[in-house]
Amino acid sequence: MKILVTGSAGFICGYLIEDLLSRGHEVIGIDNFSKYGPVQKSYDNHPHYKFVEGDAKNTGLMKELIADCDQVLAAAAMIGGISYFHHYAYDLLAENDRITASTFDAAIWAFQHKHLKKINILSSSMVFESTGKFPSVEGDERLCPPPQSTYGFQKLACEYYVQGAFEQYGLPYTIIRPFNCVGTGEKRALCDSEILSGNVKLAMSHVVPDLVQKVIKGQNPLHILGRGNQIRHYTYGGDLARGIRMCIESDKSVNEDFNLSTPVSTSVIELAEVIWRKIHGDSVPFSFVSDEPFRYDVQKRVPSTEKARKLLGFEATTTLDEILDEVIPWITEQVRLGGI
Numbered sequence: 001m002k003i004l005v006t007g008s009a010g011f012i013c014g015y016l017i018e019d020l021l022s023r024g025h026e027v028i029g030i031d032n033f034s035k036y037g038p039v040q041k042s043y044d045n046h047p048h049y050k051f052v053e054g055d056a057k058n059t060g061l062m063k064e065l066i067a068d069c070d071q072v073l074a075a076a077a078m079i080g081g082i083s084y085f086h087h088y089a090y091d092l093l094a095e096n097d098r099i100t101a102s103t104f105d106a107a108i109w110a111f112q113h114k115h116l117k118k119i120n121i122l123s124s125s126m127v128f129e130s131t132g133k134f135p136s137v138e139g140d141e142r143l144c145p146p147p148q149s150t151y152g153f154q155k156l157a158c159e160y161y162v163q164g165a166f167e168q169y170g171l172p173y174t175i176i177r178p179f180n181c182v183g184t185g186e187k188r189a190l191c192d193s194e195i196l197s198g199n200v201k202l203a204m205s206h207v208v209p210d211l212v213q214k215v216i217k218g219q220n221p222l223h224i225l226g227r228g229n230q231i232r233h234y235t236y237g238g239d240l241a242r243g244i245r246m247c248i249e250s251d252k253s254v255n256e257d258f259n260l261s262t263p264v265s266t267s268v269i270e271l272a273e274v275i276w277r278k279i280h281g282d283s284v285p286f287s288f289v290s291d292e293p294f295r296y297d298v299q300k301r302v303p304s305t306e307k308a309r310k311l312l313g314f315e316a317t318t319t320l321d322e323i324l325d326e327v328i329p330w331i332t333e334q335v336r337l338g339g340i
Helices: 011-022 059-066 082-087 089-113 150-169 207-216 237-249 268-280 306-312 320-337
Strands: 002-006 026-031 049-053 071-074 118-122 173-178 195-197 200-202 222-225 256-260 288-291
Touching: 002 011, 002 059, 011 026, 011 237, 026 059, 059 089, 071 089, 071 237, 089 118, 089 150, 118 150, 118 237, 150 173, 173 237, 207 222, 207 268, 207 320, 222 268, 237 256, 237 306, 256 306, 268 320
Parallel strands: 002 026, 002 071, 026 049, 071 118, 118 173, 173 256, 222 288
Antiparallel strands: 195 200
């Protein structure tokens, strides 16, 4: 199968493309390097991978690339941590909408005139931003109040693009919602502004790398946003890549939506203490202070994972301990090199 992946230089796509190539698929990647700048991947010279530096908003270019593809994964977007939602509130809405419209224009054209079989849209757990129902099952995003952040609202809008393209043009689809991806490869973005958290300047505002770097840099007590009782489901990038690939491959995924996540809930304070113990052992008592939280810091995010398990056979199996044993040494080295 030949697959066009937009936003191919992104964090999750780094895991995904490697997985797709290992399964014998042919992949075309497009990215404008706007987030991290030029990056090198281990598969850059793979015979079944072609990379094009370009902008997904260029519909003409998108049509050229999608013309002989079987499927497209629409992953290109402005995306970042919690501070990102506040600093780029308008751009997240407007720019991501332009990217989405261009991708769908090209996909509809290829479905009508070429041999594109399906569009796969990478949505977000933020579509459940305003829900009060836990666990959140597929479909709850249409029943709960709309997201309050412009990022969450635009991701929900992506799912309405799916609806519109299917109802008007019959374009088959799969909606994919990853939850709290954690792994190696995510560095400081070019557009990130520095944020002071205690005595440490952060850049990404993603909870795992930010907590790890603060502990590595000796912050004591550890500064966390809010009271630390926020609930998340930290899911390994390799597991998410496998789940996304299964969504692409499986006939059972056609015209369906899936939450892809570990079923395990972890509070921020629990995560912080695990990271602290892995770095300090028992030599330094764990202590923390609470900083003022951001406005759109969702307090509870708990997905149902039953649908993906029953229809696709997908389960995220990598534990938080295993994730951190891989991620902490990588972040430690990136701090040394100045990449984080």
